[in-house]
Amino acid sequence: MISSLWTTIKREFNIMMRGKMIFIVIIIIPLLTNILLGYEFNKDIINKIPMAVYDGDNSSLSRMIIEQFRENDMFDIKYYVEDSNDIKGLIDDSKVRVGMVIPKGFSKDVLETKSPSILMVYDGSHMPIAAAAKKNASEILLTLKTGILMKVLKAKLNLPGDTAEKMALAINFSSRTLYNPTGSYKSFLNIGFGTAIVQSGIAIMSASAIRAAEIAKEKGKRLGYLLGKVIFYGFVGWISLLLNILIQYKIFRVTFRGQFLDAAILSIFLSLAVAAFGVMISSWIRNSIVSTMINSVIFVPNTIMVGYTWPVLSMPRVYxxxxxxxxxYHYADNIRDLFLKGLPISEMNKDIIWLLEFTMVVLVIGALGILIIKVKEDIPRISSNKEEEKIAIS
Known part of the structure; x- marks a missing residue:
């Protein structure tokens, strides 16, 4: 079995070097995609969101509020409109993504403690932009609200500044975001997206790994042949996963608090699991186009199906x-926790054991497929022998 395994690995390596397709699909395409992803998210956070403002009050207070938004890097005030209804038109035309409406008599109502409202309008068709804008706008307005309340208390009740501050801050809220305090999209998304590209390449190329002509030559060494395929595609995929990690960490400076060895160990288990599944499909389905399509349907939409972009806890029960x-699913959150939280590999034992068990199960199923292929190949040979016997008798 060992000799057959080693022969299979060398054969696949020679095929990769001659035809280049395996190398292109599993190494080159994920490599280029990772570089493009890195540059796409290189700004790290969303900023310079185009904004429109309607200042119906035109007071020193309203101008001070507008100035706070102007000085914030998140916002880029592009338009001052004469009618608040014009903001919707600008959002409809995608000229701005955020609008602010300060009503007429705003400062007067503030001094009279009538609790006037500033209306913020967000373009919900671009959810990441809307979420980032809403978060920063809320922080700015909350800070302003506290400062304005202090001034009103001092003016209305003739209070000293420190007393007015204590009253304005009677309840003080504070928050702290752990592990990704800046809300970096590249730290949140890049590693998972890059992994999804790599595993798709492994699945697609291993889907046509089992070849009838090769099986006919192996005869009693088919288990070694099967393992050789899995090890070869798993190893090549593992190299691609490591390149993905190194590119994001070294070139694009994605936060990496864990150990590279832990990431390498976790990645080899994923790569072998995907390779084993692809080879298993190939051992049962002789049509390479059909087997490739099956693997593509299963592995390509992984980032959505396993909760990397949309949390599983918010999905229907069947999902x-x-x-x-x-x-x-057993890799994505772990690799992100390894990057952002620095969790050790010992915290991931349960998922590593699952990946190992998955690999073993699909290997057994693949071995059964190889044996059934052998039986089907024997049937024509037996029937042809019977035909030869009839001819000899006649």
Whole structure:
């Protein structure tokens, strides 16, 4: 079996070097995609969001509020409109993504403690932009609200400044975001997206790994042949995953608090699991186009199906159950925790054991497929022998 395994690995390596397709799909395409992803998210956070303002009050207070937004890097005030209804038109035309409406008599109502409102309008068709803008706008307005309240208390009740401050801050709220305090999109998304590209390449190329002509030559060494395929595609995929990690960490400075060795260990288990599944499909389905399509349907939409971009806890129950059967589900959150939280590999034992068990199960199923292929190949040979016997008798 060892000799057959080693022969298979060398054969696949020679095929990769001659035809280049395996190398292109598993190494080159993910490499280029990772570089493009890195540059796409290189700004790290969303800023310079185009904004429109309607100042119906035109007071020193309203101008001070507008100035706070102007000085914030998140916002880029592009338009001052004469009618508040014009803001919707600008958002409809995608000229701005945020609008602010300060009503007439705003400062007067503030002094009279009538609790006037500033209306913020967000373009909900671009959810990441809307979420980032809403967060920063809320922080700015909350800070302004506290300062304005202090001034009103001092003017209305003739209070000293420190007393007015204590009253304005009677309840003080504070928050702290751990592990990704800046809200970096590249730290949140890049590693998972890059992994999804790599595993798609592994799945697609391993889907046509089993070849009838090669099986016919192996005869009693088919288990070694099967393992050789899995090890070869798993190893090449593992190299691609490591390149993905190194590119994001070294070139694009994605936060990496864990150990590279831990990331390498976790990645080899994922790569072998995906390779084993692809080879298993190839051992049962002789049509390479059909087997490739099956693997593509299963592995390409992984980032959505396993909760990397949209949390599993918010999915319907059937999707939650399905997610557990994807190898990427047992890798994605772990690699992100390794990067952002610095969790050690010992915290991931449960998922590593699942990936190992998954690999073993699909290997057994793949071995059964190889044996069935052998039986089917024997049937024509037996029937042809019977035909030869009839001819000899006649």
């Amino acid at each position: 939650k159950s399905m997610a557990n059967f994807y190898p990427f």
